[in-house]
Amino acid sequence: MPPRSARSHFPQHGTKPFMIDWSGYLSLILQGAVVTVQLTVMGSILALIVAFIAGLGRISRFAILRWLATAYIEFFRGTSIFVQLFFAYFVLPFMGISLTPLQAGVLALGLNVGAYAAEVVRGAILSVGREQYEACTALNLSRWQCMRKVILPQALLVMLPTFGNNAIELLKATSVVSLISLADMTFQANIVRSQTGSTLIPFATILFLYFVFALLISFGVRALERHMARGLDGVRT
Amino acid sequence: MAAPIIEIESISKSFGAFQVLDQLSMQVMPGEKLALIGPSGSGKTTILRILMTLERIDGGHIRIEGEELYHMSKNGGLAPADEKHLTKMRQKIGMVFQLFNLFPHMSVLDNVTLAPILTKGVSRADARKRAMELLDMVGMSAKADAMPSQLSGGQKQRVAIARALALSPKIMLFDEVTSALDPELVEEVLNVMRKLAAETDMTMLLVTHEMGFAHDFADRVLFFDRGRIVEEGKPDDIFRHPKQERTQTFLRKIIAAGHRV
């Protein structure tokens, strides 16, 4: 916890009787930022994995897989992330599965965003033209070889921009974990607000940090896209 | 006399209510160069696609080297072919498409080596060596590292031919391989095909609107109309002395449209 009556080199104006040492509070917010980044990275990895499983399941030859994938996607898109998180953290222990707040956060965020991203995977795969599948057949590739070597590499390029949006959605959704007392950036900003009485400074700070993180995701995805699209005009529409 | 390499026996094919092929039968001898000509919609592409297993038949039998394509023997009877059987049968057949269907995310060389490495267990080094020979044959070895998007249509089609040849099929199917090309690019592809016809004993089925080429290339020409063979014979007979009125009408129209015979 930061010092409650810290000294500052800068005198405060107005009604504040004492000066605030913002550096202590800033480090508090940065600790929260680490948690937010952890949630975003791990949640995105989980989302990516389930998105591919459920997206491929949606277009499977096997009805049972299609059905399971559809059920997962509709369920997680149709219920609130709050409830999913509370379920993961407060209800699962009754079923013998106790998760740390971070684990519960990653699980809820990953499964929630994964459901949206699964539809992106499915749409991107379906966007690859029939003639590519026919070339696979003519070259006697198996279904899976065709998917892995021909269809997915092309579909990935279609998915990537939307995946970037999904990751940003996930970043923004991470703040729900403050409701299960996980000390992410939003949680820490609230602490700072209650200890200093200032709303503007902590929230302006995290607003700025969320924005920077989102920009980083955007730039990263765009760089990846450029890297993958080398020599490949004519694939993207 | 040798046994036919392809036997098609009363096959039928409909798309919805529209019957494309009606009880079609034909045979192709090993090494034969066959040209399929006929008006648009007569079912020429459909025949090639059926042989490549891109479309299923509604009835009838196809045998490749005496072996059923769409059926396999099971408990003494015939059962519909499963994926494993089709995979085995497809090894004998290759196809070149009108729109090339190259893999746009792979270099020319990777396009050619992909299938031999994956389906025949050829080592990467051997696949590359063979691919370079084939690319050399079609005049594309200088572009081995190029991406398909950097090539002209004629170049793409020559790569597509090399890609199909890399699997050494006994039967090659060519579906209007020059009709998507600018006129000045047609000849470079036809030259490759002439070379193939002269230098290999592959069985080749060619759907084309290039009557001049069909005349020089083919051992036998089949004229199709509405899913049936109306007339067949040696190129000279079909092109110079067609017997059927429908063949005559078709050839007149083709010539009027500016195609050489």
Ligand SMILES: Nc1ncnc2c1ncn2[C@@H]1O[C@H](COP(=O)(O)OP(=O)(O)OP(=O)(O)O)[C@@H](O)[C@H]1O
């Ligand atoms: N997948 C499909 N669904 C419905 N109809 C189809 C399909 N494929 C082909 N057809 C129809 O079947 C008929 C024969 O088609 P096919 O492509 O075999 O003709 P073609 O002789 O190759 O003609 P073209 O010279 O124009 O290429 C056409 O009328 C076509 O519209």
Ligand SMILES: [Mg+2]
């Ligand atoms: Mg056709």
